[in-house]
Amino acid sequence: VSVVGAEHGVDAGRGPPSGRLEREFFARPVEQLAMALLGMSVVRSRAGGDRSVGRIVEVEAYGGPDDRASHARSGRTRRNATMFGEPGHAYIYRVYGLHTCLNIVGNAPGSVGAVLVRAVMPLGDLSAIRRRRDRPGRRPMPEARLASGPGNVGAAFDIGLELDGVDLTAAGPLWLELDENDIDGSAVEPASRPSDVMRGPRIGVEYAGPGWADAQLRFALRGEPAISRPFPPGS
């Protein structure tokens, strides 16, 4: 894994080797990619500003036009165009008129898909994240709640629509790493512990109908406090 990030002020020489995930990592079926993303670090670097880091703990996989729960279900549109592009880019969309959600474009060659990041455990620059999330006059929320839920991920990491299409493998405002700020070492082999991964139906896709609404495409690291909503018993 190549070491990058100096252009954004990252101390690349500290700790174990660390660097952006590269293109090949994303070029696989979204169901696999979703599981592999659990435990990875997401890094948001604002020009001349703060740098926020967190650990991905919950994701959902969305497929191509045949997936009736996916934004791609009606084919390519202006909104979802990024989903149909190259793996390793950020697909960002607005929901309910106010929240922005972060997706990571993946897929095997010739396929379409993306992984929705539903929850992140904040690891770095907590004050910057709290500045964007805590309400003045109200009690600071628990760390695990700061980026719990797809809309909260967008708010906590200052991910706006202008980041739609950003290449996550290139120097820029947003990227992913294997072990950046991995304080306890538990993210070293993110996809190698199936028993530590919970699996269940995706959230908020009832409209998709049988076979798609209940497809087991939601994944989370078992026991993580930042998980947005409970899984069905036995997950």
Added chain:
DNA sequence: CATAGGATTTGCT
């Protein structure tokens, strides 16, 4: 061109 509703969150009842 009009309109329904959404891969959600929050605060109030």
Added chain:
DNA sequence: GCAAATCCTATGC
């Protein structure tokens, strides 16, 4: 537990 916030995409006439 429920409804408001809020806007733009998708769809149908």
